[in-house]
Amino acid sequence: MSAPVAPDARKRVGVLISGRGSNLQSLLDAAADPAYPAEIALVISNKADAYGLVRAREAGVATAVVDHKAYAGRDAFDAAIDAALRDAGCELICLAGFMRIFTPGFVNRWPNRILNIHPSLLPSFTGLHVQRRAIEAGATIAGCTVHIVTPDLDAGPILAQAAVPVLADDTEASLSARILAQEHRLYPAALAWLASGRVRVDGNRATVDGATADGVLLSPQP
Structure with missing residues (x-):
């Protein structure tokens, strides 16, 4: 059995979803192992009824809904996503069935840190x-x-x-x-x-x- 990773050594990850979250579940399951080098710190959905939010809550992970329809444009929506991730201390981002396309500005603020x-x-x-x-x-x-x-x-x-x-x-x-x-x-x-x-x-x-x-x-x- 592998040794646990020190808590402060685990990277904090934000996962973005739009639907059922089956890939989110695979990440949650992996992160439940103390030896896994990442923890899921926040799950964000642009849809309030996404089942992946239920999966996150059942795993004890914080969730947020950032509805793209509530923003005037892509820049404002991306800024809201960015703020939520940074407020949660996220260091990496995983897109898992997230059905929105980010602006170049957002991607460039997270260089080589979005999967x-x-x-x-x-x-x-x-x-x-x-x-x-x-x-x-x-x-x-x-x-x-x-x-x-x-x-x-x-x-x-x-x-x-x-x-x-x-x-x-x-x-x-x-x-x-x-x-x-x-x-x-x-x-x-x-x-x-x-x-x-x-x-x-x-x-x-x-x-x-x-x-x-x-x-x-x-x-x-x-």
């Missing part, structure tokens, strides 16, 4: 409905990517990817479910790397100190 998980093998299939598009394109392999957020949508240095097969009888729902299972494995691992100071960023390339190829690219059997 996102995307349900495709980037740089292929950015944007929405990626599983359906992968099937329609005849892809034989799909998956998910954890990357550092930059001002460009679904871009930025890639930390880790997990691959799954696209089966002949796959639907959008079945492929999404197979990918989601790997998202739940990948996101906590990538956050741990960043929180423990193992990530090095050079331009648009990220490397993880001490990681082998097997540790960075997870390719489960079908």
Whole structure:
């Protein structure tokens, strides 16, 4: 059993959601281990009815609702998010199904400190409905990517990817479910790397100190 991380050594993380929060749950579960190098300090949703808020409260984590509709524009909304994160002492941010696009100004205030998980093998299939598009394109392999957020949508240095097969009888729902299972494995691992100071960023390339190829690219059997 690994030794607990000193409380003051754990990075405080803000998680942003818009919906059910299944990836949030994987982060909450990982952070429940005292040896995990990050703690979830705050969960923010732009939707008051997001089920992920329930998950956070059940885990004893502080929550906040910052409704984008209550602000005159993206700059004002981003400023409110930024203030909530800083008030909670957050050092890192994880986007987990957060369906808003940040302004470059917000991203640049958190350089190399925002993670996102995307349900495709980037740089292929950015944007929405990626599983359906992968099937329609005849892809034989799909998956998910954890990357550092930059001002460009679904871009930025890639930390880790997990691959799954696209089966002949796959639907959008079945492929999404197979990918989601790997998202739940990948996101906590990538956050741990960043929180423990193992990530090095050079331009648009990220490397993880001490990681082998097997540790960075997870390719489960079908």
